[in-house]
Every structure is written in structure tokens, then in C-alpha cells.
């Protein structure tokens with residue numbers, strides 16, 4: 001295989017969740033630039049359509065909906081065409097000290113960050129929507145291994161997502177289906193703005209100052225996603241990539 005084919009996505013159709021914002025939007029744009037076709041989904045119709053307008057609107061597809069609802073994952077799985085991969089970027093962060101946690105807060109984070117990923121993947125697999133040699137990629141976080149104060153739910157949800165990813169890799173290797181995760185540090189997206197509002201500008205500025213290469217941009221994550229989706233990573237499954245501009249080197 002030549003280098004262009006190895007790293008390209010020509011002829012591949014990829015489902016991208018969380019495509020109405022931040023990392024998911026950039027991932028969708030880059031897949032199309034690499035020659036692939038995307039099926040994008042997000043909750044906010046207006047912002048999802050803004051992403052759609054950046055793509056090839058004659059070829060690509062968009063489905064707006066809430067992945068935590070009872071019906072939408074089922075509908076999405078049924079409507080989706082045959083897929084060569086998925087990038088699960090939908091996610092939510094809200095920090096609380098442990099003593100303030102309760103059922104509804106646990107549910108709010110675990111549902112979209114973990115359960116919806118499991119349910120959507122399960123439905124797509126049951127409907128045989130993933131072609132042989134499909135590549136599934138999940139957005140985890142360095143928080144899964146390096147927890148922060150107030151991060152019980154976010155950190156635990158990402159650790160659970162990583163374990164789920166490894167289980168898919170074991171169960172579906174016989175079809176050549178691969179599953180991996182990315183572990184970014186701080187990336188400048190609307191989620192970063194939310195984290196800043198939850199903490200404070202001072203706390204976030206001090207955190208950002210600890211990144212030897214500075215904070216990440218959505219494009220940094222999207223470029224790594226292209227590798228995991230493409231045939232170049234055909235022997236890579238059940239693993240993850242830390243992308244943090246060198247931050248965690250200091251913590252080890």
C-alpha cells in the first residue's frame with residue numbers, strides 16, 4: 001500500500017458524535033479532507049448544521065439528537081449507513097467535590113461519557129453496521145489516569161470508557177474491527193470554557209502554564225484521529241495515545 005492510501009480515508013464512511021462543537025467538529029472536517037465521508041451527530045441542531053456546512057453537503061449526513069435519550073441511539077443506529085469507523089467525541093464535564101455528589105450528578109456525567117457510548121456501539125454492532133476492519137475511536141482524557149480535584153465523575157467515566165474500548169478490541173478482533181482511545185490534556189474548545197467557569201480563570205491559567213508545549217487545539221486531536229481511522233494503524237488495537245503537550249511527564 002502506498003503512503004497516501006495508508007494514511008488516507010478515501011472510500012471510508014465514519015460516524016462522528018459530538019460533531020456540533022470543538023474536537024468533534026474538527027475531526028469531521030479532517031476526515032472529509034482525508035477523502036472520507038462522515039455521518040455527523042450532535043445535540044444542538046444549529047451548531048451541528050454549522051459543522052455540516054463546512055463539509056461536503058452532497059455526500060455527508062447529519063442527524064441531530066440527544067444520545068442520552070431512550071430513542072435517539074436506536075434511531076441513529078438504524079438510519080446510519082454501513083460504517084468503516086466511529087469517533088465518539090460526545091462528552092460532558094462538571095466538577096464537584098466528592099461530598100456534594102448525588103444520584104443525578106452521577107447519572108448526568110456517566111450517561112453521556114460512558115453509557116451512551118456503550119449503548120450506541122452495541123446497537124451499531126447488533127445491526128452489523130460496522131464493516132470488517134472498521135476502526136472505533138473514543139475520546140478519553142488524561143484524567144482517566146491523572147485525576148484532578150472535583151473530577152470524580154469525569155475521571156471515572158473516562159476510565160470506564162477506556163476499559164470498554166479494550167473489551168471491544170478483544171471481542172471484535174476476529175472481524176478485524178479495532179478500538180482505541182485518545183487521552184488529551186487541555187484542548188481549547190467550549191469544554192475548556194466550561195471548565196474555566198466551573199473553576200476560575202486563575203486556576204485554569206495556572207494549569208495551562210504547566211503544559212511544556214502549551215494547550216492543545218482541536219486540530220491536534222483530529223490529526224491523531226486520522227491515524228487511528230486509517231489503514232496505517234491496522235495493527236493497533238485496545239490501546240490509547242496520551243496527547244498532552246508533555247504535561248504528565250512532570251507527574252510521573
Ligand SMILES: NC(=O)c1ccc[n+]([C@@H]2O[C@H](COP(=O)([O-])OP(=O)(O)OC[C@H]3O[C@@H](n4cnc5c(N)ncnc54)[C@H](OP(=O)(O)O)[C@@H]3O)[C@@H](O)[C@H]2O)c1
Pocket residue numbers: 017018019020021022023024041042043044045047048065066067068088089090091092112139140141142183184185186187188189190191192
Ligand atoms: N477540551 C478538552 O480539554 C478535552 C480534554 C480531554 C478530553 N476531551 C474529550 O473530548 C471530547 C470532546 O470534547 P470537546 O472539548 O470538543 O467538548 P465540547 O466542545 O463541549 O463538545 C462536546 C460535544 O458533545 C456533545 N454532547 C454532549 N452531550 C450530549 C448528548 N447528551 N447527546 C449528544 N451529544 C452530546 C455536544 O453536543 P451539543 O453541543 O450539540 O449539545 C458537543 O458536540 C469529550 O468527550 C471530552 O471529554 C476534551
